[in-house]
Structure formats: C-alpha cells, structure tokens
Amino acid sequence: MAQLPTTAKKEPLLNGMKQEIEKIPDYLTEQNLSFREMIVNKIQSKMRTVTTKHVEELRKIAILIYKIMIIQIYHAQWSTYFKLSTASIYPQTIKQLVVQQQLKLKNKSNENEYYLEFVNQQLSELDHQLKQYQIELNLKANNFHGYTLSIQNHIEKYIEQHLQSFRIPIEHEIELLHYDYHIQMLKLEFLKQHPNQYQVC
Numbered sequence: 001m002a003q004l005p006t007t008a009k010k011e012p013l014l015n016g017m018k019q020e021i022e023k024i025p026d027y028l029t030e031q032n033l034s035f036r037e038m039i040v041n042k043i044q045s046k047m048r049t050v051t052t053k054h055v056e057e058l059r060k061i062a063i064l065i066y067k068i069m070i071i072q073i074y075h076a077q078w079s080t081y082f083k084l085s086t087a088s089i090y091p092q093t094i095k096q097l098v099v100q101q102q103l104k105l106k107n108k109s110n111e112n113e114y115y116l117e118f119v120n121q122q123l124s125e126l127d128h129q130l131k132q133y134q135i136e137l138n139l140k141a142n143n144f145h146g147y148t149l150s151i152q153n154h155i156e157k158y159i160e161q162h163l164q165s166f167r168i169p170i171e172h173e174i175e176l177l178h179y180d181y182h183i184q185m186l187k188l189e190f191l192k193q194h195p196n197q198y199q200v201c
Helices: 015-022 033-043 052-086 092-100 108-143 149-192
Strands: none
Touching: 015 052, 015 108, 033 052, 033 149, 052 092, 052 108, 052 149, 092 108
C-alpha cells in the first residue's frame, strides 16, 4: 500500500468500526453457555481437566480472535475503497462518511488526494490495531499451558459461524465495488479511443 504524505491530523477509526471492534458479542459473554460447551467438548481430550479458569482464559483469547477477524473484514472493505480512490473513483459510502465526519474539502481540485488520504488514514489505523491485537493474542496464547493451533482453529470456526451476518453484507459491497471499478476502467479505456458521437450513448 502506498503511503501518502499526511497533511491533516491522524483521524481515529470511525465510530461504527470502533464500536464493532470493541464490543463483546453475546456468543462470547460469560452468560452464553454455548462457548463453554464448545470449549469443553473440543479440548477435553487435549487437557485432563477443563477448569472455569481455563474457559475464562480461552474466552479472553476468543475475544481477541474476534477483534482480529472483525478488523480483517474491515481491512478488506477499506482496501477496496483505497483501490477505487487511487483510480479517482469515490464510492458513495466514502462521500457520506466524509460528510458525516464534517470533513470539508478545502480545494475541489485536491478532491482525489483528500479522499485518498481519508481512506489511507482509516487503513493505517486498522493496521495499527490489528498489530496490537495480534501481539496481545500471541502473549495470551503463549501463556496458556496446553494452547494449540487445534484449539485456536476450533475457536475461529465458532466465531466464524457467528460472524456470517456481519461478513456477508461487507463482502457483497466489496464485490459491487469491484464491478464498479471495472466498469469505470472500461469506460476510461473506451474514451481513450476517441469515439465519435455515434459511438457514445
């Protein structure tokens, strides 16, 4: 990803993304017994006894995995926004976010640079948070006696089952944005051929 010179102050993550990353979903709370059942069923063969302390430590690890997975989904979305912005294509979503954030274009001729910087700032913040959570996950996993990749895979599958309703709309939007991008590239290529008035609809 190309780095742009930053002319404005660093923008924090947008509220909606920040709230989604920081929340603890119902299926990972202590009150929800499905996580406990899954842990006990999946790791009992690997550990002699599964204590409440084990379950709570694994729940903390699961919450970190959840945060990492959410950030990765957002990262894919914002990487698509970045790709479009580099081609001077501004999705309506980005335009609306800029308005919601009360960010104003000072100079319309700098519109591309402005949107590109806005998207790049969000990607940078997502990268930063992803690295933080990965470090925290590694520390917790390394300090949990008996933690294996098999346990992590079970936790990831459990979370992934619950993330479908979050993931699918974003993946759908990404696909639509890719189609928009390709359509715009085809239009630009067509216009480079200097079509006459009969060839242009």
